[in-house]
Amino acid sequence: xxxxxxxxxxxxxxxxxxxxxxxxxxxxxxxxxxxxxxxxxxxxxxxxxxxxxxxxxxxxxxxxxxxxxxxxxxxxxxxxxxxxxxxxxxxxxxxxxxxxxxxxxxxxxxxxxxxxxxxxxxxxxxxxxxxxxxxxxxxxxxxxxxxxxxxxxxxxxxxxxxxxxxxxxxxxxxxxxxxxxxxxxxxxxxxxxxxxxxxxxxxxxxxxxxxxxxxxxxxxxxxxxxxxxxxxxxxxxxxxxxxxxxxxxxxxxxxxxxxxxxxxxxxxxxxxxxxxxxxxxxxxxxxxxxxxxxxxxxxxxxxxxxxxxxxxxxxxxxxxxxxxxxxxxxxxxxxxxxxxxxxxxxxxxxxxxxxxxxxxxxxxxxxxxxxxxxxxxxxxxxxxxxxxxxxxxxxxxxxxxxxxxxxxxxxxxxxxxxxxxxxxxxxxxxxxxxxxxxxxxxxxxxxxxxxxxxxxxxxxxxxx
Numbered sequence: 001x002x003x004x005x006x007x008x009x010x011x012x013x014x015x016x017x018x019x020x021x022x023x024x025x026x027x028x029x030x031x032x033x034x035x036x037x038x039x040x041x042x043x044x045x046x047x048x049x050x051x052x053x054x055x056x057x058x059x060x061x062x063x064x065x066x067x068x069x070x071x072x073x074x075x076x077x078x079x080x081x082x083x084x085x086x087x088x089x090x091x092x093x094x095x096x097x098x099x100x101x102x103x104x105x106x107x108x109x110x111x112x113x114x115x116x117x118x119x120x121x122x123x124x125x126x127x128x129x130x131x132x133x134x135x136x137x138x139x140x141x142x143x144x145x146x147x148x149x150x151x152x153x154x155x156x157x158x159x160x161x162x163x164x165x166x167x168x169x170x171x172x173x174x175x176x177x178x179x180x181x182x183x184x185x186x187x188x189x190x191x192x193x194x195x196x197x198x199x200x201x202x203x204x205x206x207x208x209x210x211x212x213x214x215x216x217x218x219x220x221x222x223x224x225x226x227x228x229x230x231x232x233x234x235x236x237x238x239x240x241x242x243x244x245x246x247x248x249x250x251x252x253x254x255x256x257x258x259x260x261x262x263x264x265x266x267x268x269x270x271x272x273x274x275x276x277x278x279x280x281x282x283x284x285x286x287x288x289x290x291x292x293x294x295x296x297x298x299x300x301x302x303x304x305x306x307x308x309x310x311x312x313x314x315x316x317x318x319x320x321x322x323x324x325x326x327x328x329x330x331x332x333x334x335x336x337x338x339x340x341x342x343x344x345x346x347x348x349x350x351x352x353x354x355x356x357x358x359x360x361x362x363x364x365x366x367x368x369x370x371x372x373x374x375x376x377x378x379x380x381x382x383x384x385x386x387x388x389x390x391x392x393x394x395x396x397x398x399x400x401x402x403x404x405x406x407x408x409x410x411x412x413x414x415x416x417x418x419x420x421x422x423x424x425x426x427x428x429x430x431x432x433x434x435x436x437x438x439x440x441x442x443x444x445x446x447x448x449x450x451x452x453x454x455x456x457x458x459x460x461x462x463x464x
Contacts, residue, residue, distance in 0.1 A: 001063050003042055009063070010087065013055045020044040025143050029090055030068075030082040032075040034426060040066070041082035046090050050168055050176055050207040056089060057205070058174035060455045068457055069201035071143030074135035076339060077424030079147065079200045079460050086458075091142050092303045094207055097121050105213045106165050111142025111206050115415050118211060127213040134329055142206045148198035150420035152326075155376030156247045157214075159420075161197040163383065168208040168425035172451025182210045193448065197213040200422050201457040202451040217247060219284045222318040225273030225300070225309040230350035232305040233278050233375060237346070239296050239305075240280060244289070248281035249376030256370045256383075259331045266323045272308035278375070279325050319358050335385035336392060338371070338387055338399040342410055343419035352413050353380060360384065360407045364398060372459065374403075379419040382406065407433040423461045431462070437446060 003021075020029070021043050030039025042065065047053045060067050063257045068082040069355065070090045082088050094110030097118065102109070105127060109118055115129075115136040122129040133151030143149075145167070149160045157163075166182040179193035180186055196203055227233050233251055240246060253276055261268050269277070275413040284290045293311070300306040312318035344352045353410040357369055370383040384402065407417050418427045418434075431440065444462050447454070454464040 004064060006065060007043050009059055010043060010056065013059065014045055014047050014052050018046040024383070028086045029070055032073040032078060032080040034076060034078040034081065036426060037078050037081045037083040039082055040085060041088045042085045044088045044090055044308060045102070046093050048093050050170060053205055053207055054174045054176050057170050057172065060087065061174060061453050064453065065454070065460050066455050069142070069146070069205045070139045071140035072114065072135065075137040075143065075147060075424060076341070076421045077426045079420065079422045079424030080143070081425065089205060091140065091207065101459050102380065104182070105126060106210050107213065108208060108210050109141045110139060113141045115141060115144060120295050122213045123216065126216060129211065129213055129217045131160050131163060134326055141209055141211065145197050145206055145209055145420040146200050150374065150379065152374060153249050154374055155249050156245065161194065163212045164193065164197055164209055166210040167193050167196055167206055170203045171204040172453070172456040173371070176298065177371060193206045200424065202447055202461050204456060217283050220247065220281055220283050221293070222312040222320065222321045223280040223297070223309060224269045224321050224324065225278045226270065226307045227276050227278055227281070227305060228307060229275055230353055232446045233276055234350060235303065235305045236278055236300050237376065239300055241293055243296060244282050246280055246282050246376065248279065250279040250373070251375040252277055252325050252328060252372035253370060254310045255368065256372050259370070260324055260327045263331060266320050266327065269310045269321060269324065270308045274279045274307050279321065280370050294444050314452055325372060328370070331371055332383055338384040338396065338402065340382040340403065340406055341419050342382065342417060343379045343414060343422040344408065344415035346376070348413050349375060349378055349380065352409065352415065355409050356382060356406055360402055403430065410434065425459060428461060
């Protein structure tokens with residue numbers, strides 16, 4: 001069937017003005033934040049209801065065209081890229097918040113609700129949605145669920161899957177399922193909801209989600225500490241976790257912070273230079289909590305684990321200290337960074353990081369390595385900056401070799417090749433470094449149950 005005939009049938013389902021085929025729209029909705037694959041979708045569809053989504057999926061089964069679900073397109077693994085004539089199903093119009101329940105602390109979100117929109121809504125109700133990351137202002141809840149997004153508060157609040165009470169999904173067959181029905185306790189066999197969380201749209205399309213909320217944190221304080229090495233960071237983590245409930249524990253290298261400070265928007269936290277920095281956030285619910293934090297700081301200084309430090313004295317200063325960590329990605333973007341999102345169990349972080357840095361430095365001594373990440377949950381972001389004199393094509397060719405070396409170390413430490421960005425297409429060739437062949441076979445079998453014709457986001461995570 002021709003493109004025009006497919007478009008006609010799509011328009012019959014969603015309306016003439018809800019299907020786009022102009023080049024600008026195909027370019028915009030056909031890609032995510034990755035730059036590797038050129039977008040080449042057949043059309044972009046904007047359904048209004050779950051029933052319309054189901055009809056589109058049934059049509060795809062009938063006519064055998066592929067579908068790529070699309071949210072905020074902030075992904076970094078090409079999970080939302082349509083590069084092979086797929087129909088992109090945008091969830092942009094599923095952008096309402098309904099059925100707020102104060103007793104249950106839940107709210108029903110359309111898959112197109114922006115993460116920050118949910119955060120703001122929760123705060124207006126005196127509550128808190130704790131999953132937070134740099135793209136919160138543009139990422140969508142459906143995409144967050146599809147990639148099981150993490151972010152900067154995982155050490156206390158966990159991943160996105162910990163906040164999903166229920167889902168409404170359309171499977172690859174076009175069936176509409178209500179999963180878990182928002183229950184806290186539901187011990188009735190397989191929890192199919194969990195398969196769609198992190199499934200990257202390969203089993204079906206999430207159209208609605210009931211999200212859990214929690215109480216607002218009070219009197220948050222930020223502490224930035226300069227430390228001599230990664231082992232010292234782990235000592236600091238052990239010391240503080242032993243006596244306090246931290247809401248965040250981040251780290252970044254001096255090279256990373258220097259890039260941010262050089263822009264002139266945020267000052268260095270103190271004059272002492274350190275190899276690495278730890279950023280801790282905690283609630284001071286009483287004067288006793290602040291006393292404990294300062295006692296621990298003094299103890300860490302005495303042990304030589306900390307060289308210097310500063311604690312926020314105002315909300316403005318707290319935001320500026322956070323910017324030292326949160327502005328890194330945007331700041332280094334001008335150097336065309338090669339990014340890798342990897343993880344190991346927390347106790348293995350120091351030797352794991354050291355091995356990776358040693359390999360990259362040995363092979364490419366002219367490459368600048370920028371480290372930062374969520375050290376409290378073992379998630380490291382490796383960024384290698386392109387030298388100015390090196391062509392982009394040659395740089396990425398060399399980085400492909402880096403990926404193999406890095407993932408061999410990931411496999412040695414029984415870590416993950418993708419801590420929070422998903423697999424998509426960019427990490428698919430390396431999935432075997434984290435998942436066994438038998439596991440991948442079971443994953444493939446599950447996809448076959450929900451999506452027997454392989455129309456849902458084909459080529460992402462696994463090949464059917």
